[in-house]
Amino acid sequence: MFALSKTLSLHHMNKYYVKILKDLSIVKQIPAGSTILVGGFGLCGIPENSINALKEAGTKNLTVVSNNCGTNDEGLGILLNNGQLKRVIASYAGENHHLAEKYFDGELELELIPQGTLAEKLRSAGAGIPAFYTRTGVDTIVEKGGIPIKYKNHSKDFEVDIASQPKHVEYFKGQKYIREEAIQGDYAIIKASVADTNGNLRFVGTSRNFNEDMVKAAKVVIAEVESIVPLGSFGFDHVHVNGIYVDYLYLGGNYKKSIERLVYDESVYQKNPEKFKKAKNQGLRNRIAKRAAHEFKDGMYVNLGIGIPTLIPGFLDPHITIHFHTEIGAVGVGNYPLEGQELGDLVNAGKESITLNQGASTFSSSESFGMVRGGHLDLTVLGAMQINKQGDIANWVIPGRMVKGMGGAMDLVASGSKVLVVMEHTAKGEKKFLKDITLPATGLRRVDQVITEKAVFVKRNGELVLTEIAADTDLEWVRANTGFELTVADDLKKFDI
Known part of the structure; x- marks a missing residue:
């Protein structure tokens, strides 16, 4: 059973059906100061329509959790450039130079977490597990604390305003582990390829990435998809994410699906040396x-x-x-x-x-x-x-x-x-x-x-x-x-x- 929404108030549905949205006005209801889990990896599998809706809303002081913060002008980089982000929780920031500038200038909080730890923090939240132990980061600054999260505004000496805290340590079978706590979001905006009308989701290629973990780790989940199909359109054993996690579905469109590093097989460069430029100095x-x-x-x-x-x-x-x-x-x-x-x-x-x-x-x-x-x-x-x-x-x-x-x-x-x-x-x-x-x-x-x-x-x-x-x-x-x-x-x- 499903319902087509008219006027909606943003909340966890707690119903036996998923709401199918006509537009993303509901995304614009996300309040300032919220923690939002944003699916994708770089620009692969990102919820492009929902990000644009957030930009239109202009919602401020957001904490976003994502593997990285898009590029200078795509993905979450759009919200960063629009001054809507207070904190970014991510594992990688390498492709967004604007993020690095704002971080070092003290205008943005950046909480860096090892990628596998970040994924497990989200998976654990979805499974109701408050914390877990890992060998990742043992004996490093991750364990000991002191990773700069925020620098003082425009500090020439890069004085740290907020730093990460030391981790709790335990030994299992003679090996040191550190304790990491789960991350639960207030909201999740994610992207899948196809959904049925029960909210069951399927992904294509490597677009599953963080989407599959984030859809399970938030109080309210909005999934945008490229197609919505009737029940039974794909087999019960072909479901990647069960609809139990999804509150709202939106049929998206106009996806750019940009590839950050478009690389071709070597034969392409050999056949088209003038058309395709490949990095030199590879000796x-x-x-x-x-x-x-x-x-x-x-x-x-x-x-x-x-x-x-x-x-x-x-x-x-x-x-x-x-x-x-x-x-x-x-x-x-x-x-x-x-x-x-x-x-x-x-x-x-x-x-x-x-x-x-x-x-x-x-x-x-x-x-x-x-x-x-x-x-x-x-x-x-x-x-x-x-x-x-x-x-x-x-x-x-x-x-x-x-x-x-x-x-x-x-x-x-x-x-x-x-x-x-x-x-x-x-x-x-x-x-x-x-x-x-x-x-x-x-x-x-x-x-x-x-x-x-x-x-x-x-x-x-x-x-x-x-x-x-x-x-x-x-x-x-x-x-x-x-x-x-x-x-x-x-x-x-x-x-x-």
């Missing part, structure tokens, strides 16, 4: 990726971070099968698409256009990080800004200068999988291998191997040992450009790629 990065490809074994489940890791599939042995996992919610990521194959509902965690292989599957963000935390990955490959000899890694923030956010990196390095770092050996002449990392850590003692264009380090007995150097370099160059005392393997080898 060193390709060299690192090619050497890293030798670490992949047939049948592995692997997570690739953004940047150099995404180049590795192009150098893999074609006779082996690798199951690529992406945090946004998929296993079985394939090649970049051909021209015309790209879909706004199908991107990876780096917001790049992708395809899926036969046998692939998609799922929610909390399911994705359940795979990570549960130790089901064989290998994690990511970049770094700083590394020390013990395998400490920093790659998510430069206080006062750059704020990316930890994204899924903290979860991944704490997962128990092998952690392989791929990076250039130096950054603009500055050392990246240091005696002690100076930036906030992503994880301590988590790195198992590092590959640069000049060297390969492998952890042995708790320390990184130099095991290989490039054929066109020498030991003295590596020693001079590494900030800690080298331990050189007795069987030091050379690689020529």
Whole structure:
């Protein structure tokens, strides 16, 4: 049974049916100061119509919970630019430069949370679980507190006005865990592909992401969809989210479905060198990726971070099968698409256009990080800004200068999988291998191997040992450009790629 609304008051329905909306005037009733859960990942799967309705309403002092805050002029960036946001709770801020400016100027509160922890906070709220324990963030600033949430207004010295608090610690089976509390929203605005008239939802591609967790974690849920179909139009075992969670349905339209990083298969660039411009200066990065490809074994489940890791599939042995996992919610990521194959509902965690292989599957963000935390990955490959000899890694923030956010990196390095770092050996002449990392850590003692264009380090007995150097370099160059005392393997080898 369903009802078509006429004049509605915004509240949890507590009825046996979902209300189908003619317009989004009900979104405009969300009061100032509310906490709103906003589905999507970057621009993939965002509730575009509801965001525009909030902008039209001009509602102020909102706290929004989302994986990130859109881009400079799309997604939640629209509300940010309109001065409607008081606090953003997210895992990543890298694509929105306006957010970084407002944050460092003290005009915006930004609460950064590891991506998997954020997803689990939402899943837990929907399941009535007030708190949980995780290894993510152990021994870092996440555990100890002090992450700047708000700087004092226009402080030249970046004085902190509000900071995160220390976490409660417990030990289970001899390992340290930190306690995290669930996040429940006053309202959720989410996007699905199709709904039936009971409010059951289905998603397409990787657009499930945070939508599936947020729809369960708010007191009032407004779901906008691309089509509403009669009951029985899709099988009972094809429902992604049960209608029990949904209060209001809106048939949306005019979706842009922008792709933040439109990347095509290499063959497209080769055939159309003038039409398609691809990033140049890839020589060193390709060299690192090619050497890293030798670490992949047939049948592995692997997570690739953004940047150099995404180049590795192009150098893999074609006779082996690798199951690529992406945090946004998929296993079985394939090649970049051909021209015309790209879909706004199908991107990876780096917001790049992708395809899926036969046998692939998609799922929610909390399911994705359940795979990570549960130790089901064989290998994690990511970049770094700083590394020390013990395998400490920093790659998510430069206080006062750059704020990316930890994204899924903290979860991944704490997962128990092998952690392989791929990076250039130096950054603009500055050392990246240091005696002690100076930036906030992503994880301590988590790195198992590092590959640069000049060297390969492998952890042995708790320390990184130099095991290989490039054929066109020498030991003295590596020693001079590494900030800690080298331990050189007795069987030091050379690689020529």
